[in-house]
Amino acid sequence: MKKVIQICIILAVALMVTACGTQPNLPEQSKSEQSKKVTEGNTFENIKKQGVLKIAVDDTFPPMEYRNEQNKLVGFDIDLANVLSKELGVKVEFIPTAWDGILPGLDAKRYDMIMSSMNITDERKKKVDFVEYMKLGQVVAVKTGNPQKIQSKEDLSGKIVGVQLGSTSESAAKEIKGVKELKTYNGYTDVFNDLGLGRLQGVIVAEAVGRYYKTTKPDAFDVVGGTFQSLPVGIAVRKGDHELEAALQKAIEKVKDNGTYTEVSKKWFGTDKSKE
Known part of the structure; x- marks a missing residue:
């Protein structure tokens, strides 16, 4: 009888330890409600x-x-x-x-x-x-004189293209089929510098930004084609x-x-x- 009691006690303790030591996964709804309380x-x-x-x-x-x-x-x-x-x-x-x-x-x-x-x-x-x-929409910028004869985003196929890292321009560039290489930069100053140096053959940039840079450096690059992917x-x-x-x-x-x-x-x- 003592052995039976001991076994029962051991099993009960084991169950208690297991219950206390394992955090149950919350249902998705509960997680959502918790998140809501935290963010609100x-x-x-x-x-x-x-x-x-x-x-x-x-x-x-x-x-x-x-x-x-x-x-x-x-x-x-x-x-x-x-x-x-x-x-x-x-x-x-x-x-x-x-x-x-x-x-x-x-x-x-x-x-x-x-x-x-x-x-x-x-x-x-x-x-x-x-x-x-x-x-705001996106535009294509090219080096002054447009040596690659790029007239639209489709013409960037087979070209080296620059964008700002994490921007919508990067997302737009990734949708262009056949881009040879997509280079990302922390800021557009570096993007346009590399375009001028011939390290890039095209740039995808928000229209407002591209046209602003064009007014500050009219001889550095051109904006070609129309606006696309307006968001x-x-x-x-x-x-x-x-x-x-x-x-x-x-x-x-x-x-x-x-x-x-x-x-x-x-x-x-x-x-x-x-x-x-």
Whole structure:
């Protein structure tokens, strides 16, 4: 009888150890609910309390956001962000961030949002929520004189092509069949330098950026063909930051209605992109 009791005790203890030592996998729904609770927060409430809106930007993307000759942060997104912050009743603090780390930085709450010409894609929508504020397409840039006789993105087949790492331009370039080699760079300054040196035969770049570089260096390269793969551009906020998202959406609509958006657009593009 004692042996039977001992065996029962041993089995009971073993079962308790096993139960305590093994973390059961949560059902997908439970995981989702946990994630929702973690990501949902009071970002907008904190912004109002602190009086500061922290915005991540990649400051190597003219004319959207870049450093001028005085090393001052300027550009379309910078001006528009300042306008939006006034509508929200807070000051703005820009946090320059490398493009390849800009989404992880938002997730880590190093800043409140990203406003850096980020195209809205299905893949990115899995990670963040967006407030759309404009549309940007892609163009092909070639060395002055167009020695390769490239007239469209299809002509980049068999060519060495340069893009910014992690950009939508990189995604667009990967869809072109037959590209000989796709070189990626941290910033477009290096991309266009290599194009001028003959290390690249073509560049895929956002239209606004390509045409801006063309005005600053008219003899360095040409933009050929038309715009393609036009995509919406949005302000990225963390999943669950619904109050901030709604406030930004309202602010965007207001500055479009009162003409402030148009003023900023004409300053940087010479056209009104608020209607696009």
